[in-house]
Amino acid sequence: MASLALKNLVKRYGKTEVLHGIDLEVEDGEFVVFVGPSGCGKSTTLRMIAGLEDVSAGEISIGDQVVNNLEPKQRNIAMVFQNYAIYPHMSVRKNIGFGLRTAKLSKAAKAERIVEVATLLGMEDYLDRKPNALSGGQRQRVAIGRALVRDPAVFLFDEPLSNLDAQLRTQMRLEIKKLHQRVGTTIVFVTHDQVEAMTMADRIVIMKDGYIQQVGTPAEAYHNPVNTFVAQFIGAPSMNMLPGVLDDQGLNLWNGVRVAWNLASSGPSHEVILGVRPEDLKPVAQSQAMLQGTISVVEPLGSETLLYVDIDGIEVIASGPGRHAPEPGSQIYLGAATDTLHLFDKESGVALK
């Protein structure tokens, strides 16, 4: 087990810079999830930590050792890949034991360790099977077992669940989290699924275009997004974004509606975006309404109902009750508590508080 630190990490492929200075401290035993849209540099960062890619500039330390120039095998890390990377020509036992090939252990000790890990993953009955006789979830467990068997300082996962079906993904998510609680190894986990990130992480690292946007607990990222990107990326369905102007009177929305806002603009009025999450935007009585519109689509989810509401040319998602939801085509009044509203500067996207 060890901590991990990235200092001003830069990656260039030829002249293109794909990572522009990543700074991050991961504590010993922490579960950190990198999340972001495709191509934002999550895998690249992970592969640099693993030693599979050269570092263009900056520093990576594991424990208190700078590992920039160490071979992957000298870094004492283990990595689980998206397509499992378990060898089709080897049995489960051999696959799990593969990580021990270079370990200085007696044969008996190795065999024991393999069984121990397989048991931990509930795979002890499958040790002599070949991967093609396993289900997707079982294969993923073997891949995890292979990483686990060496007792690495840091675990790296690169979208390990994205090849699984939805149900299995939920299950494996839970299993990995439990596993982390049991073994306590530092984990860096990459995903582009924000639900995965929210549910598993101690801390989330949200990335975009080679920059870290925000680092924080899932709750922080959800309740206090630092900019419009994070606000829209975290949470599903994503946050409604309503354009407006902040002047010395308060907030003036695009359709002329005024919203009381205690933070008045100093100086000239300036363009802002009001963010409100669908679950915070609810049908209310006309007297308390902030917005008014026509329902275009109704999506019942059981416990609640998503209402797609057309408000003066902008489609907004609101949530209604699970029972007795309003009909499409009907008029609706919507309101949200003031403390659930988020305000962002329009130009920079930065949150205003």
Added chain:
Amino acid sequence: MSAKLSDSNINDLEVQASAEALLRGSTAPVKRNWAQYVRWLLLFAGGILMVMPLAYMMSTSFKFPFEVYNLNLVPEEPTLENYTYVLEDGRFLQWFFNSLIVATLTTVSSVFFDALVGYTLCKYRFPGRYVVFIAILSTLMIPTEMLVIPWYLMSQQFGWLDTTWGIMFPGLMTAFGVFLMKQFFETVPDDFIEAARIDGLNELEIWWSVAMPLVKPALAALAIFVFLGNWTAFIWPLIVTTSQDMYTLPVGLTTFSVEQAVEWELVMTGAAISVLPTLIVFLVFQRFIIRGVVMAGLKG
């Protein structure tokens, strides 16, 4: 969209079914219509054409000299005398042995080095990689007939004329094999290699114990090609050897004459025997090839 999907699924399933049937050696359910019959007829005609020379070879090997120029397929007086003669003649066994040595060693060497070079060209990025690959490929475009002269001059300089090494050296690596293996290694996901790297294997170990087992079908195919090619090679062994003792089987067979006259029944007997090893090699290795095809089909 969904109709298209299920269509291709059905196609996949059919391919799978027939591949599996091939493995089991049974016949898959095939649609019987006139187009199918025409196809069978054409294949049958083609098959006959291919098999005729082989059939005559076999038949002649059981004939007495007086019957050799008869076109009947079944000898009037079948005999095993040719076989006894050929097998008791020391020269034939010597040539057979020479060929076996040459073909086996070149096969082992080619498969090993072609795979090593193919893997390197496929999985490593280094300056000049492309140039090296093109250079290797371009040798494919030069026919053997043109290469024998430089080979000969080289052998002369090094004193390799009329030696086993002299027969073998041009075949120790093949450009075609490098190309084939490079293409097959493309199908090995980089993740496998990187995972092994993280697990602490060195690059040679990764090649040998991770990448190689994953391309077994290609190795088997290459082994068959190389073995057949060297077993039947004629021009170069003919040129490089001078003493009868060093002849390979094809060279020896064409000169298999007793007291000036070529005795066809003996040549055919030798040829019939020489088919055996190629048959064995094929039977041994084709299992891997068909299994490889089936596995590829079942993966998706």
